[in-house]
Amino acid sequence: MLANVAYFAVLSPTELLSSNAVAVTFANKLFGDSFRWLMPFFVACSTFGAVNGGIFASSRLFFVGARNGHMPRCMALINMTTMTPMPCLILLCFITLAMLSTSNVYVLINFTSFVESFFITFSVGGLLYLRWKQPDLERPIKVHIALPITFFIVCSFLIVMPIFEEPEVVGIGLGLIFSGVPVYLACISWTSRPPWVTRGVAKVDSAVQKLFYAVQEDGGKAE
Numbered sequence: 001m002l003a004n005v006a007y008f009a010v011l012s013p014t015e016l017l018s019s020n021a022v023a024v025t026f027a028n029k030l031f032g033d034s035f036r037w038l039m040p041f042f043v044a045c046s047t048f049g050a051v052n053g054g055i056f057a058s059s060r061l062f063f064v065g066a067r068n069g070h071m072p073r074c075m076a077l078i079n080m081t082t083m084t085p086m087p088c089l090i091l092l093c094f095i096t097l098a099m100l101s102t103s104n105v106y107v108l109i110n111f112t113s114f115v116e117s118f119f120i121t122f123s124v125g126g127l128l129y130l131r132w133k134q135p136d137l138e139r140p141i142k143v144h145i146a147l148p149i150t151f152f153i154v155c156s157f158l159i160v161m162p163i164f165e166e167p168e169v170v171g172i173g174l175g176l177i178f179s180g181v182p183v184y185l186a187c188i189s190w191t192s193r194p195p196w197v198t199r200g201v202a203k204v205d206s207a208v209q210k211l212f213y214a215v216q217e218d219g220g221k222a223e
Contacts, residue, residue, distance in 0.1 A: 003023075006026065007026050010026055010029055011025060011026060023039050023043060024039055027039030027040075055089070059084075059088040059092050060088070062075050062085065062088035062091060062092070063076060063085035063088045067217065069188065070184070071187075071188070072204075075087055075088055075091070076217065077209055077214035077215060077216060078215060078217055079213055080213055080215055081213065087212055087214065099111075107166075110165075110166055111169050113158060113162075114162045114170055114173045115173045115177065117155045117158035117159050118173070121152065121156055121158075121159055124151055124152045127148055128148055128149065
């Protein structure tokens, strides 16, 4: 917020609208030729830190989901040498490479923003529902109800606006989101599957375990 205040204090509305990179234009006008390199440098540092944190968080989301039975069991494996969820990291790598297949960075930004806001909105909506239906539940962390309501409204806006602005991006995002439904039905919730399917899943789990030299969190073996 303070960065945006600084942009509006230094740059005119015309400069803001005509700039392709507001931070760079801000640095050029404020620091001149001598120190304008500071802004791209710190932006690169910030991006590196965000990517690093995203890699740690996203891979462990897959790991925890698999550990709780919401994803294939082979994703709940930890490498015995590095103690990291390596299968999840490799999967995240492939997802990242697939997203880099587009050369339009704005489409990528809109796509990721919509998908992230979609899941966050439903998560906060579930929180609000539980606060309404089960107000006496034990909550180690509890904030004033105005905060999640405001956050829910903002995320809802980020979902609704792209539907009118870029419906193609929204359609692709929804398609990718719901493409996980048949995977979940086939690999997780299908409890009465034939023996040959069970053996196939067990072989995949075993192959992943051997490939990544990984075991389950409790030291068990993938079945």
